[in-house]
Amino acid sequence: xxxxxxxxxxxxxxxxxxxxxxxxxxxxxxxxxxxxxxxxxxxxxxxxxxxxxxxxxxxxxxxxxxxxxxxxxxxxxxxxxxxxxxxxxxxxxxxxxxxxxxxxxxxxxxxxxxxxxxxxxxxxxxxxxxxxxxxxxxxxxxxxxxxxxxxxxxxxxxxxxxxxxxxxxxxxxxxxxxxxxxxxxxxxxxxxxxxxxxxxxxxxxxxxxx
Numbered sequence: 001x002x003x004x005x006x007x008x009x010x011x012x013x014x015x016x017x018x019x020x021x022x023x024x025x026x027x028x029x030x031x032x033x034x035x036x037x038x039x040x041x042x043x044x045x046x047x048x049x050x051x052x053x054x055x056x057x058x059x060x061x062x063x064x065x066x067x068x069x070x071x072x073x074x075x076x077x078x079x080x081x082x083x084x085x086x087x088x089x090x091x092x093x094x095x096x097x098x099x100x101x102x103x104x105x106x107x108x109x110x111x112x113x114x115x116x117x118x119x120x121x122x123x124x125x126x127x128x129x130x131x132x133x134x135x136x137x138x139x140x141x142x143x144x145x146x147x148x149x150x151x152x153x154x155x156x157x158x159x160x161x162x163x164x165x166x167x168x169x170x171x172x173x174x175x176x177x178x179x180x181x182x183x184x185x186x187x188x189x190x191x192x193x194x195x196x197x198x199x200x201x202x203x204x205x206x207x208x209x210x
Contacts, residue, residue, distance in 0.1 A: 086117045094122070097130055106130035110140075124150040125159045132163065143167050158187060162194070165201065174205050181205075 075092055082088060093108035109127040113119065128146050131139060147167055150160040161184040168177035184190065185198045 086112050086115055090123060090126075093126055093130070097126060097133075102130055102134035103136075106134040106136060113141075119149065121150055121153045121157060121160070124153070125157065125163070128163050129159065132166070144171070156183065156187060158184060158190060158194070162198070165198075169201070169205065174208060178202065178205050 072095065075088065075095070079085065079088055079092060089108050089112055093105050093112065096102075096105035096108065105126070109123060109130050112123050113127050124146055128143060128150070131143065144167060147160060147164040150157060151164065154160065161180045165177040165180040165184070168174075168180060181198050181202055185195060185202070190198070
């Protein structure tokens with residue numbers, strides 16, 4: 001690396017550190033602790049990356065799964081030491097959902113949902129999604145109620161409308177499914193693949209009604 005590149009990295013690091021520090025100062029209690037854990041891992045990984053590329057035969061096909069596992073393990077350890085931190089469990093639930101650990105995600109979302117903390121849209125929709133994907137033997141709540149709760153909070157939430165349509169169709173309420181998907185397809189920010197999926201469902205419903 002050239003001197004100019006090192007200078008650029010140094011300036012960028014200072015600016016990032018200042019921004020991160022300002023953000024952390026706004027956090028409280030366990031949220032600040034959790035953010036410090038994750039940022040520490042991220043900073044260590046970045047430092048290791050820049051140094052390793054300059055002193056060894058760097059492999060451009062390096063697999064980042066190891067770093068992801070470290071974050072996962074750090075968060076898991078944090079939850080063991082802070083079992084009452086529902087915000088941390090929310091992060092962990094979302095992480096499990098993203099990597100395909102649907103049963104674990106469902107367990108965490110259910111625990112958060114049944115706790116005394118206020119229910120937000122992410123928790124409710126996450127519980128719906130993880131329930132549909134994990135298919136638990138016993139469900140202690142009504143999925144339709146969860147959909148209605150989420151749409152009351154955010155009427156145009158993409159996931160709530162999508163899953164709400166699926167649940168309505170599965171219940172035989174094709175009109176409600178069509179209503180929800182029709183709202184969803186009008187969202188200009190809906191990804192192209194989701195537009196295609198929604199259109200296919202609408203075509204299917206119309207063919208059934210005919």
